Amino acid sequence: MNFIRKTNLSLSRFTTIKIGGIADVVFFPFDEKGIMEVFEEIRNEKKDFFILGGGSNVVINDSKLPYAVVMVSHLTHHKFHGNELDAEAGLSSSILSELAANNDFGGLEFFYGLPGSVGGAVYMNARAYESEIAELVKEVTVYDIAKNSFLTIPKEECGFEYKKSIFQDNPNYLIFKVRLILRPGMKKAELWKTMNKYKHDRKEKGHYTEPSAGCAFKNNREIGIPTGKLLDEIGMKGYQLGGIKVSEKHANFFVNASGGTFKDYQNLIREIKEKVKLEKNIDLETEVRFLPSGLI
Ligand SMILES: Cc1cc2nc3c(=O)[nH]c(=O)nc-3n(C[C@H](O)[C@H](O)[C@H](O)COP(=O)(O)OP(=O)(O)OC[C@H]3O[C@@H](n4cnc5c(N)ncnc54)[C@H](O)[C@@H]3O)c2cc1C
Incomplete structure (x- = not known):
């Protein structure tokens, strides 16, 4: 077995x-x-x-x-092929960033300090510091659950957009591994300088101090104002519903302040969506994924 x-x-x-x-x-x-x-x-x-x-x-x-x-946490193998890197879905994003930098390859600096694993990052098309994982992806190998076989999908067919990929629309795909194209000829010390800067920035923003699931909502790219700023403008920082609180540091992070529940989180999402629609006439799209699926 x-x-x-x-x-x-x-x-x-x-x-x-x-x-x-x-x-x-x-x-x-x-x-x-x-x-x-x-x-x-x-x-x-x-x-x-x-x-x-x-x-x-x-x-x-x-x-x-x-x-x-x-x-997928036990799927953690990786292999370099020149400046290309195969990474299995369960590898932590931070460790992948370290592996690349320690071998003088750039591109994954923004992954350092990002919670989660490679498969989730591809699924979400994770992004930070003006970079997104889609920029580096060459192909993604999935296990097609319905067909009981593995399939390699080229980047062009992965449907990557802002915080979006085809994997979000296809519950039959388990992301097994991804092949990334890294930037050769970089210097380990320089890469680490950038990585440490990003991690420090996350620490300053309080990312690691309270339990959260990252951003509750996507940014609405048409209006061009980050959702965190929008929620701050309508006075949501520190607002608490049940055990879930809007972070004092970053209004788009909802934190588990005291025994917060699934229902508390969903109620807070609903309430804030309605408030933003009413006060700003803006429709917010949820970024966090509710499992097993959808809003109750
Ligand atoms: C403090 C904090 C800071 C964050 N900062 C950022 C940020 O700067 N930028 C950003 O984009 N995100 C950020 N996030 C969100 C999150 O870290 C990323 O989206 C991350 O890439 C998700 O990966 P994960 O492995 O944790 O996925 P999970 O949370 O485990 O899963 C997310 C979704 O992907 C699916 N999934 C996961 N793995 C697979 C797989 N192998 N095959 C098929 N489906 C799969 C799950 O079913 C789920 O629907 C942050 C989160 C926190 C808590």
Whole structure:
């Protein structure tokens, strides 16, 4: 067996916001064979399932979850091919950034200090400091759950846009690995200088001090004002609903201030969406992903 299977596992500790119920069964595949074996079990048991990466952009339902959860955290191999790098989905974004820099390859500096793993970053098309992962992607290899086979998708067919990819519209794809094209001829020391600057900036912004799931909403690119600024303008900083609070430091981060629940988070999302529509006539789109799926 190329996977670990655990039953009745609480998912809250696998998320950065520390919210999530007890799942019937959680699988940790080690490799391609393990992924196929896991889905064979899921098919045999006729279970609904969802996939979890580093848990840094999700809010998981905190009631009992009659689901199979596939965690990619044990898929952590990487391999350089010249200036191209294959990285499996469970590798932490920060570690990938370190690997690239230590081999004098640039491009992934913005990944340093970004919570979560590579698969989640590709799924979300994670971005920071004027860079996004799509810029470096050459191709993505997925396990097609419906067809029970692996498929390599070239970047042009990944549908990357601002915080968007085709993977968000295709629940049958488990991202297994990604091939990135890195910038050769860079100097390790210079790369680390930039990486440390970015991490310091995140620390200054309080990213690591309170449990959150990152940005609650996407930026509305048509209006050109970051959502955090918009929410600050309408006085949301520090506003609390149940145990979830709008961060005092960054109004687009909702933090788990005291025993916050899935319902608290969703209620806060609804309330703020309505307020922004009413006061600014702007429609906000949610960035965090609710698992198993959608708003309740
Ligand atoms: C403090 C903080 C700061 C953050 N800063 C940023 C930032 O600057 N920029 C930014 O873009 N984001 C930011 N985020 C959000 C988050 O870190 C990124 O989106 C991250 O890339 C998500 O990766 P993950 O592995 O944690 O994904 P998860 O949260 O585990 O999953 C996100 C979605 O991807 C799906 N998924 C995950 N892995 C796979 C896979 N292998 N195959 C198929 N589907 C998969 C999940 O089902 C879920 O729907 C921040 C979050 C926090 C907590």
